[in-house]
Amino acid sequence: MYKYDQYDHLIVRERIAQYRDQVRRRLANELTEEEFLPLRLQNGLYMQRHAYMLRIAVPYGMLNAKQMRMFAHIARKYDRGYGHFTTRQNIQFNWIDLEDTPDILADLASVEMHAIQTSGNCIRNTTTDEFAGVAADELIDPRPYCEILRQWSTFHPEFIALPRKFKVAINGAIEDRAAVQVHDIGLHVVKNEAGEIGFRVLVGGGLGRTPIIGSVIREFLPREHMLTYIEAIMRVYNQYGRRDNKYKARIKILLKALGVEEFTRQVEQEWLDLKDGPQTLTDAELNRILAFFEPPQYKALDDRDVVAAQPGNRAFANWVNRNVRPHKVPGYAAVVLSLKKTGIAPGDATAGQMDFVADLADRYSFGELRVTHEQNLVLADVEQSKLFELWQEVKAQGLATPNIGLLTDIISCPGGDFCSLANAKSIPIAVAIAERFDDIDFQHDIGEIELNISGCINACGHHHVGNIGVLGVDKDGSEWYQVSIGGAQGNNAALGKIIGPSFSAAQMPEVIGRLLQVYVDHRIEGERFVDTAQRLGIGPFKEFVYATPIHVGKAVVGEDTYA
Template identity: 75%
Template structure:
């Protein structure tokens, strides 16, 4: 993984000292909140319902054991003993005091981390496929390109005050596991017929108030032009993106307004002047960065499939975990392990300080000291020997991190919602917990199979509800919390935006709503058809009809039975 050089250390140190003085002036009253707000946001500090929230950048989701131990120390000493993994592959702390933030940033810097550009109208944390470098279907490892983009975009003066926040993703595999279609800008790394590496470029994707799938504006961009072409895109957006309306300021609105073809034309025109400029990516620079991502010291192992199968036959619980939480690795004898942060009774994505210390140890013992955060709010140990899977499973199980539900109904993606966020219309975590408790039967979940359920507490869509097979959105209805349900959303190679099924529901009704949706699926599915494929085949109508056919018995504030 990438390690800081002398310039990184100097830049981060100087930023901390600058911020420390800003905090001092705010506490003394020299700075009013409206003056301090843009300064704290530049350092990832939000003011939420009950306290400050600090969002720490985890570049392309990659961590080492030392870094996650530091996360645990911060959670223990500066928060309430836990942190929250986000859909941007970052970590958030929800109970931070302003006075302690400079000390926290110092601690992060000591392990080569920071909170820069995790907020504000700038280029945010670069995200990727969580299986980069180890996926069996990988074409090109995108991590060097993500790191190059991170270095180029950090503190870039021309793009520090964009019309709105800007999110970039990279994918380098056959299967898109980076949700590229719903990013402002996305690069799919590929090779042409001549074996040259380049990118398929997609712009204008996003969720929020106006969910849109991105448009491809270039089928093949040679890799040396990664930064110059990005610069051209950013300049067109910076010049023509709206600044008069925050809800219409994202690049997706600009691309939709003028059309992808005209947007591409303007980018190409802008690019002509800078195509071979100083930002051109040289072979030497690429090799310098790529060296940080050299494969670890894999041992020459035989494929352990036979022995693993025998262990599975002896232990059903272990077998369930292998089938859901373990993925194929490109190197014989190794496996990719997902640690679920979705145990029933725990807010999705939350980790305690003790668990952070524990997974640091797991990474050191089983996976070359590295681990990863996924945009689905779980963790990955990317390089585990097949012969050590059983021992790893036993350790993870004892710490509540081996729930065999990856990709299943209770692997819920969920934002912090109204329990913490001042922007939320409704709570998200209690809805996730109620649904998880209703369907906390692993045999039932395995029978239902792959299904993605996403929950957002407001239209900003931090829970990615638009691309959930089942999406739940918290809405305000005359001062009360209600929930809108959509069907048919999906990420990946067949990305789609979900369709709202009808009027909203109360919080107490939501588990029954999910139950009725699943009843239609079980009734009408064909053989091993996935939930999303059944929805696409049948459309929303039969699901809607069944959900609203009879009142859902839940009490509203007036003590009456109703569904909305």
């Protein structure tokens, strides 16, 4: 993984010193909160419902063991003993005191981390496939390109005050595991007829208030032109993106207003002045960055059937089936550590678990680990012969729930328990649904299904692309939940469709149960929930969900309670 050079260290040190003085001035009332707000946001500090929240950048989801131990240290010393991993592959701490934040940033700098570009109208943390570098279907490792983009965009003078926040994802494999179609810019690695590597460029995707699937504006961009072409896109956006209305300021609104053809024409015209310029990626620069992502020293091993080696151990077999992924190197596997144990907020990890995972990384995975945008963790380089030993250890720490890709592998934002923007709580809904369906046999029978929950229209829980999406809404000061079905990420990304009026919190587990019943009644062999939902449309699901009153405990909630 990438290591800071002298310039990185200098930039971060200077930023911390600057910020430390800004905090001092705020605490002394030399700065008003209005004056301080943009300064703290530039350093990842938000004011939430109860306290400050600090969001720390985890570039393209990559961590080493030392950095994870630093997260554990921050959780213990400055927070309430835990942190929350987000859908942007970052981590948030929700109970931070303002006077501690300069020291936290200094602690982070000691392990080559920071909170820059985790907030504000700038290019945010670039995300990618959590199996980058080890996936069997990978064309190229996208992480070096993510790092190049990170270095280029950090403090880029033209793009530190964009019309709105800006998100980029890069996928290097055949299967899109980075959700490139729902980002402001999505880069999907492709090969042309000559076998050359380049990018399919998508623009204008995004969720939030106006969910849109991105449009392809270039089928093949030679990889050496990645930065110049992105700059051309950013220049068009920076010049014409709306600044009078933040709800209409994202690039997806501009692209829709101009039309794909005209937007593409303007980008290509702008690119003429940049193409082959000083920001063209030379072989020397690309090789410099590639050197940081050289594969570890793998052993010469053969693949083995780890389940057959533990006959009759159904629990282990379930875990291997759901949480272990193929590796491109024989004898190795990638392991997903579930942060979705029933009763726990999705994405939360305690300081003890963080220290434990750091130790696992050192002992099993060359000292590195990943954060997924599904809010789990990954050990990417585990010897297959050690999987049973690893499983026994992670099971004892509550990190071996065999539910990856299943119903209780719920994506959820912090919601109204923490976020001041939320209309409704997310975590209690996620916990209630997980408890209702906490039966691994049932989940395996239902099969792959993505359930995503957002507490407000900003869609931090990616509810639009959930096979089942849940959105918290405000109805006359009360918390209600709107349900959609048929959304999907990946190569066939799709936006879910709302099934009807919203539901109370107490109704939500039964609503999910009824949706699943329709699926079970109508699925054909081998068909996933999302396939059935897209094939049938919302009609049968809507009819069954609203057909009869919903029982909540001993009470009956009738149709008149649907908001």
